[in-house]
Amino acid sequence: MPDRRQLHLGAFMRPVSIHTAWWRYPGSVPDANFNFKQIARLAQKLEAGKFDAFFMADHLALLNMPMNALMRSATTTSFDPLTLLPALAAVTERLGLIATASTTFNDPYHVARKFASLDHISNGRSGWNLVTTSNPDAALNFGLDEHMEHGERYERGREFYDVVTGLWDSWADDAFIRDVENNVYFDPARMHVLDHKGEHFRVRGPLNVARPIQGWPVIVQAGASDAGRQVAAEIAEMVFAAGGPIEAARAYYADIKARAQAAGRNPDHVKILPGALVVVGDTVEEARKKRALLDSLVHPDSGIGSLSIALGVDASKFDLDGPLPEDIPETNQSKSGRQRIIDRAKRENLTVRQLAQIAGGYGGNAFTGTPQSIADEMEEWLETRAADGFNVMFPYVPGGLDEFVDRVVPELQRRGLFRTEYEGTTLRDHLDLPRPRNRFFPED
Incomplete structure (x- = not known):
């Protein structure tokens, strides 16, 4: 079979499904949010399906909605991603592990340290979904009376990224010589003190974790505003794109790739993966009935x-x-x-x-049909440059996830659109991304 573009597939878990009625669907596991054995089983199934990554959403507050609505939603409560994903690293071997961490309500040193740790624990499978947090109620959980303005959140987020990546470069790859005979654990000449002094942060460094296995964890970003697009073009390696008609997706894809090139980056190193809720049936009509039942439970x-x-x-x-x-x-x-x-x-x-x-329910992209019709749609998005792949969302678990892995993935593989085996071990390997050079030790 001739070489052709292949899809990248992430599994977007919030913490298991984005649809607010997933927990009510017949056969679903209502307590999956806090059932580690169930989540581990889902991660292992995704790995069996050769998914690029398990992508964990996060909230820093209950959703700001009236209690009569909040009491019916399972999408606002979950484990902390940077507690859950190291545990999943221990029960998987190749699956990428992407965690969401806010630049609005965290400190750069904490984020840099946690993701560097996850990258080592997982042997190079971590990714950081950089978000600015839009829920105003989150501010009340972090000592603030009101939310930071939209523009200021992005300015802070951009500096936050610079600090975190600078901290990841604190050590040369060969800094830890561990010379037992001469009693030298690391080479001081191969350590850099960041000493960052900026508008939002003052961080001395260095990080007290060795440089991540991937150099940096993969950077993921999801902003769709003009400011968000520019940040994505400048720093993101995976973009979680918003839903919409395929024509709009093509325009978004072209815009991000052009901005990346204008910023001096290789556009191929910015993977654009829209979200897509996928409902699988033996026929299109059966799949539509499943979706209708799911939506009726909202x-x-x-x-x-x-x-x-x-x-x-x-x-x-x-x-x-x-x-x-x-x-x-x-x-x-x-x-x-x-x-x-x-x-x-x-x-x-x-x-x-x-x-x-x-x-x-879910108002973004949705592929509702047979394995063949879903593969047709995904192939069209890939071949017409509307996407480099998808962050797949499952309508309920475990059934909806199992149906995708057992039925849609083999169809994509049969067409040569998706891997049949992992070719590398790290998330960067899966996404065909280069390992970043260390800005302070460029020979690494």
């Missing part, structure tokens, strides 16, 4: 609460059977997520009630 309170979060305003005050109001005020929420909801409402002429149903 309680109206949950839908309105989710829509309110997306818009940054209380949607319960709108006319549920009317169109989305034109004059929704801007807030300090995620700007790109808010705009996607507004654009979809106009494009599909949806009522507020219909939007709430979508928001309470």
Whole structure:
């Protein structure tokens, strides 16, 4: 078979599914959020399917929605990713392990140390999903009375990245000589003190963990606003792209790749993986019925609460059977997520009630069909430069994940669109990404 582009597949786990009704679906495991044995079994299944990575979302507060909506949602509570993923590293061998960590409510030294540790524990399989945290309630858990402004969050995030990656470069790869005879554990000439003094941070360094096996863990980013796109083009190695029509995805793909090239980067070193909820059936009609059943399990309170979060305003005050109001005020929420909801409402002429149903389930890309039809769609996205792969979301667990691995993955492999075996051991190997040079010891 001739060489051709192949898909990259991440499994986006929040902590097991993004759909707010996943835990109610027949055959699902309602306690999977806090059931380590179940999560470990899911990770091992993904590894058997040769997935690039297990990608863990995170929240630093309960979702800011009314209690009658919050009480129905399983997507806002989970283990801490940087506690869970080292445990998963011990029960897997090749699967990448991507954790979300906020640049708004963390310190760079802590993040650098935890991810360097995860990279060593996993033998080079870690990735950092760099987020700026849009939930205003998170601020209340970290000693702040109000949320940091959108622009300031991005400025802080950019400096945070510079500090973290600088700390990862604290040590040359050969710094730890461990010369027992001469009683020298490391070579001081192969250690760099960062001594960063910036607008947001003062960090001396060096990091007290050896340089990560991958040099740096893989950098993942998900911003879709103009500021987010620019950050992605400058630093991201995997971009978790937003959902939308394939035409919009192609435009986004071309924009990010062009920005990366303009920033002096190789565009091939920026992998763009949109999220995609995948529902598999023996027929397209059966898959649609599964999706309809799943969506029917979303309680109206949950839908309105989710829509309110997306818009940054209380949607319960709108006319549920009317169109989305034109004059929704801007807030300090995620700007790109808010705009996607507004654009979809106009494009599909949806009522507020219909939007709430979508928001309470999953309103992004969804592939609903047979293994063959799903593979057809994924192939089109890959071949027409709308994506380099997908961050797959499962409608329920374990069944939805098992169906994808057991039925869709073999079809992708049969077409030569996905690996049949891992060719390397690190997450960078899986994603065809180079190992970053050490800025302080460039010969490494």
